[in-house]
Each structure stands twice: as C-alpha cells, then as structure tokens.
Amino acid sequence: xxxxxxxxxxxxxxxxxxxxxxxxxxxxxxxxxxxxxxxxxxxxxxxxxxxxxxxxxxxxxxxxxxxxxxxxxxxxxxxxxxxxxxxxxxxxxxxxxxxxxxxxxxxxxxxxxxxxxxxxxxxxxxxxxxxxxxxxxxxxxxxxxxxxxxxxxxxxxxxxxxxxxxxxxxxxxxxxxxxxxxxxxxxxxxxxxxxxxxxxxxxxxxxxxxxxxxxxxxxxxxxxxxxxxxxxxxxxxxxxxxxxxxxxxxxxxxxxxxxxxxxxxxxxxxxxxxxxxxxxxxxxxx
Amino acid sequence: xxxxxxxxxxxxxxxxxxxxxxxxxxxxxxxxxxxxxxxxxxxxxxxxxxxxxxxxxxxxxxxxxxxxxxxxxxxxxxxxxxxxxxxxxxxxxxxxxxxxxxxxxxxxxxxxxxxxxxxxxxxxxxxxxxxxxxxxxxxxxxxxxxxxxxxxxxxxxxxxxxxxxxxxxxxxxxxxxxxxxxxxxxxxxxxxxxxxxxxxxxxxxxxxxxxxxxxxxxxxxxxxxxxxxxxxxxxxxxxxxxxxxxxxxxxxxxxxxxxxx
Numbered sequence: 088x089x090x091x092x093x094x095x096x097x098x099x100x101x102x103x104x105x106x107x108x109x110x111x112x113x114x115x116x117x118x119x120x121x122x123x124x125x126x127x128x129x130x131x132x133x134x135x136x137x138x139x140x141x142x143x144x145x146x147x148x149x150x151x152x153x154x155x156x157x158x159x160x161x162x163x164x165x166x167x168x169x170x171x172x173x174x175x176x177x178x179x180x181x182x183x184x185x186x187x188x189x190x191x192x193x194x195x196x197x198x199x200x201x202x203x204x205x206x207x208x209x210x211x212x213x214x215x216x217x218x219x220x221x222x223x224x225x226x227x228x229x230x231x232x233x234x235x236x237x238x239x240x241x242x243x244x245x246x247x248x249x250x251x252x253x254x255x256x257x258x259x260x261x262x263x264x265x266x267x268x269x270x271x272x273x274x275x276x277x278x279x280x281x282x283x284x285x286x287x288x289x290x291x292x293x294x295x296x297x298x299x300x301x302x303x304x305x306x307x308x309x310x311x312x313x314x315x316x317x318x319x320x321x322x323x324x325x326x327x328x329x330x331x332x333x334x335x336x337x338x339x340x341x342x343x344x345x346x347x348x349x350x351x352x353x354x355x356x357x358x359x360x361x362x363x364x365x366x367x368x369x370x371x372x373x
Numbered sequence: 374x375x376x377x378x379x380x381x382x383x384x385x386x387x388x389x390x391x392x393x394x395x396x397x398x399x400x401x402x403x404x405x406x407x408x409x410x411x412x413x414x415x416x417x418x419x420x421x422x423x424x425x426x427x428x429x430x431x432x433x434x435x436x437x438x439x440x441x442x443x444x445x446x447x448x449x450x451x452x453x454x455x456x457x458x459x460x461x462x463x464x465x466x467x468x469x470x471x472x473x474x475x476x477x478x479x480x481x482x483x484x485x486x487x488x489x490x491x492x493x494x495x496x497x498x499x500x501x502x503x504x505x506x507x508x509x510x511x512x513x514x515x516x517x518x519x520x521x522x523x524x525x526x527x528x529x530x531x532x533x534x535x536x537x538x539x540x541x542x543x544x545x546x547x548x549x550x551x552x553x554x555x556x557x558x559x560x561x562x563x564x565x566x567x568x569x570x571x572x573x574x575x576x577x578x579x580x581x582x583x584x585x586x587x588x589x590x591x592x593x594x595x596x597x598x599x600x601x602x603x604x605x606x607x608x609x610x611x612x613x614x615x616x617x618x619x620x621x622x623x624x625x626x627x628x629x630x631x632x633x634x
Contacts, residue, residue, distance in 0.1 A: 134551035134554070138554045138558040139558065145562055148569055148570055148571070148574075149565060152426060153419065153422055156423060156426075281400070284400060284403050284404070287404055294411065295411070305418070
C-alpha cells in the first residue's frame with residue numbers, strides 16, 4: 088500500500104515539467120554527441136558533400152546556358168538568380184538530409200529497433216536530435232564550399248535583413264518538414280520489405296514538385312498549382328526563395344506558417360502509423 | 374585466348390547465379406522506368422523554354438540521354454560490380470584468393486562479377502537512342518555508325534581504366550567507398566553535351582573522369598558532328614590511359630602486402 092512510486096504522488100503539472108526538462112537534456116546531449124562524432128569524419132563528410140554538388144551545378148549550367156541564349160533571362164530569371172538559387176540550394180539540400188525512410192528498413196532488418204525500444208524515449212526523438220546536431224557540422228563545412236561556388240558562378244544575392252532572418256528559421260522548418268515526411272514513410276517498412284520502389288517514387292515526385300530540379304515558376308502552371316497543395320516545396324523552394332527571391336512580408340509569414348502546418352500534419356500521420364506499427368512489430372535478429 | 378575463356382566462364386556462372394532472383398528484374402524494370410521518365414521530363418522542361426541548347430536540338434539530346442543510360446547500364450552490369458568487389462576484397466584481405474590463381478590478376482579481378490538485371494538499362498538506353506535518331510531528319514550514314522561503335526567501345530575502355538585506377542588506389546587508401554558515391558553524382562554530367570560546361574569542369578569530365586569520351590563523343594558521331602581529330606584524340610587517350618592503368622595496377626600489386634586472409 089505504501090510502496091507506490093513517488094512520482095505518481097507528485098501533482099500532474101510538476102510531472103509534466105520534469106518530463107519536458109529531461110527531454111530537453113536528452114536533445115542537448117544527443118546533439119552534442121552528433122557534433123563530436125561527425126566532426127571526426129571530416130573527409131567522409133566532405134566527399135559526400137562534393138558528390139552532392141554535381142547535381143545543382145549541372146542544373147545551374149543548363150539554365151544559365153538557356154538564359155544567356157535568350158539574351159540574359161528565362162521568364163525573368165537571370166543567370167545571377169540561377170547561380171544564387173542553386174548555391175543556396177546546396178545548403179537547403181544539406182539541411183533536409185534526415186533520418187530517411189530506408190533507414191527504417193535497416194533498423195528493423197538488423198534488429199536495431201529492439202535496442203531502441205528498450206529506451207524510455209521514442210526513437211523519433213533520437214532521430215531528430217542526432218541529425219539536428221549533425222547539421223551544425225554540415226553548416227560549418229558548407230561555408231568554404233559556398234564561397235568557392237560563389238567565386239565561380241557569380242550569384243546575385245541581395246536579401247533584406249528580414250529575409251535573412253526568415254531563411255535562418257526556414258531551413259530548420261525544412262529540416263523538420265522533411266523529417267516528418269520521411270519518418271512517416273518509413274513506417275511502411277513495418278508492413279513490407281520492398282519499400283525501395285515506393286521510396287524511389289517518393290523521391291521522383293519530390294524532385295519534380297519541390298523546386299529541387301528547377302525554381303517552381305519554370306514549371307508549367309498546372310504543376311505549380313498541384314505543388315501548392317503538397318508539402319514538398321516547403322522543404323526546398325520556400326526556404327531558398329525566402330533568401331534569393333523577392334517575397335513580400337505576407338508571403339514570408341505564410342510560408343513559415345505552412346511549414347508549421349505540414350510539420351504538425353506529418354507528426355499526426357507518424358503518430359497514427361507508429362501506434363499500429365509497433366503493435367505489428369515482432370523482433371528480428373538482435 | 375585463355376583470358377577470353379575465363380571471362381566467358383565467369384560470365385556464364387554469374388548470369389546463372391543472378392537468374393535465380395527473378396523479382397529483382399521487376400524491381401530493376403520499375404526503377405529504370407522512373408529514371409527514364411525523369412530524364413525525358415527534364416528534357417521536355419528545358420525545351421519548353423528554348424529551341425536549342427548550345428546548338429543541340431531536342432531529338433539530339435534524347436540521343437545523348439539514350440547513350441548515357443546505355444553506358445550507365447554497361448558500367449553497372451560489369452565494370453562497377455567488379456571494381457567495388459576489388460575494393461572490398463582488399464579491405465577484407467580476400468584478394469589473395471584471386472592473386473594465387475594461375476591467370477593474369479588484372480583479367481581476373483575485372484571479370485568476376487556480373488549484374489545481369491542491369492541489362493535493362495542497356496536495352497532501354499538503346500531504345501531511347503533509336504527513338505531519338507528516328508526524329509533526326511538527316512539520318513545516320515554508315516561512316517557515322519562505324520565511328521559511333523568505335524567511340525562507344527573506346528569510351529567503355531576509358532571508364533574501365535578510370536575505375537581500375539580508383540580501385541587500385543585502395544591498396545593505399547582504405548575508405549574508397551565515398552568515391553563510388555562521387556562517381557554516381559559526376560556521371561550525371563553526361564546527360565548534357567560537355568560543350569555547355571565551363572572550362573574547368575569540361576576538362577575534368579573529359580580527362581579526369583572520361584565521361585565526355587564515353588557519352589558526348591559517341592553522341593557527336595551519331596549526330597554527324599564528330600571530326601576526325603576528336604576520334605584520333607580518343608584513340609590516343611584510350612591507349613595512353615590503358616597503358617598507364619596496366620602499369621599502375623602492377624605497381625600497386627608490387628606494393629601490396631596482403632591483409633589478413
């Protein structure tokens with residue numbers, strides 16, 4: 088009768104604040120570990136980044152060539168705009184590398200999940216915290232790359248102070264939007280072992296509708312209209328455009344709001360799927 | 374002669390082994406279809422804003438796309454699997470098994486693996502090339518076709534040399550995996566004629582990573598753009614590269630002491 092754990096006797100409000108505090112401590116510690124771990128693999132991190140740069144450089148060269156052929160611009164977008172767009176692209180792309188859906192397949196197949204489930208914290212928290220910590224290393228490494236690309240391609244970049252501030256927030260919004268989409272998609276791995284085909288389809292849809300391939304105004308109007316109602320552009324086009332383009336204050340605010348909305352929708356989908364997934368799960372390996 | 378027989382034997386065994394996994398064929402078909410769709414959509418997008426790109430029309434760039442897919446298929450069927458296995462074997466100390474066999478070691482490490490389902494890309498690339506060619510009004514002469522076949526072969530040899538040099542470096546540097554990822558990214562430059570790239574990049578993807586020789590030069594042949602100087606340069610560079618690769622491989626082998634086997 089007297090052996091009740093102490094915690095249950097505390098008022099609910101106090102328990103809640105303690106839970107939040109320990110979660111904050113968990114986030115900070117995981118992020119610090121990520122920074123220290125990833126800082127050791129400088130060469131690997133750099134090679135990875137260099138491999139990634141090929142993609143935007145190709146797009147940039149193609150669209151610059153077209154712009155110059157047509158007397159300086161394509162639909163009002165100049166060579167300098169394209170340079171700025173695709174250089175900022177490299178940072179945004181780095182920011183939205185997250186704990187991707189294919190990792191869930193690995194996690195289940197290799198039995199890693201068993202260990203994660205024994206912890207008193209949702210695996211999701213670790214994913215978000217670790218990759219967020221890694222981003223600080225990535226941003227640091229990205230700076231010399233951006234300087235190099237700027238010297239070669241001569242971007243036109245003239246943002247207002249507010250745009251810089253919105254951009255600084257929006258890249259983290261992009262990180263969370265894409266995290267929640269990928270984590271939700273990863274839940275499929277609890278039901279199928281052939282997720283790769285679906286992930287391929289996702290990546291392709293994202294490539295075309297997010298602004299990863301080209302700035303969205305270059306797409307046909309109907310594609311742009313479809314993209315408006317999908318989350319993809321809030322992880323690519325919106326953050327890039329907030330710095331590079333000329334969005335009004337209202338548009339900037341609306342973009343950030345849309346990011347919040349999509350993060351919440353992603354979270355809802357994830358929670359819905361996770362509850363069912365974890366009931367289905369039976370351990371493999373270990 | 375013996376080398377050819379060994380190559381054929383490994384090829385046969387490799388194919389038989391892969392044919393067991395038939396679902397992989399469907400997966401490969403699906404992934405190739407997606408990649409091809411994206412390639413064509415991108416071309417359609419570019420040509421909705423312009424009529425020609427640096428002097429290349431849309432059907433001509435469809436040909437370039439076809440050749441890039443075709444060459445990519447050849448690389449992923451045969452060259453890349455063998456070279457990544459070589460890198461793995463060096464790291465895990467299993468290369469000794471190949472070195473102790475009574476056959477030229479370079480031949481052996483180059484023919485042990487084959488990913489036959491990647492042949493899907495060889496086929497789809499050829500189809501795309503065919504479609505592109507049928508839309509070019511001028512047609513392809515016999516001489517062009519011959520130059521194309523020659524340039525394609527030379528390009529394949531050069532890509533093989535590039536990979537073997539990279540794989541040989543793994544005798545000294547353990548972590549060559551990132552280079553594999555790097556290659557996949559850089560190979561995408563082949564989707565576009567190298568003429569559009571700024572000088573430093575053009576020279577890099579011509580002589581450092583011979584993608585221009587493997588994709589753009591055959592595409593120039595098939596669209597009647599190729600002058601004989603370029604073809605001679607391709608022959609000369611292929612010969613130099615092959616000789617260098619052979620020497621570098623032997624040099625690396627002499628310095629190789631083996632890990633735990």
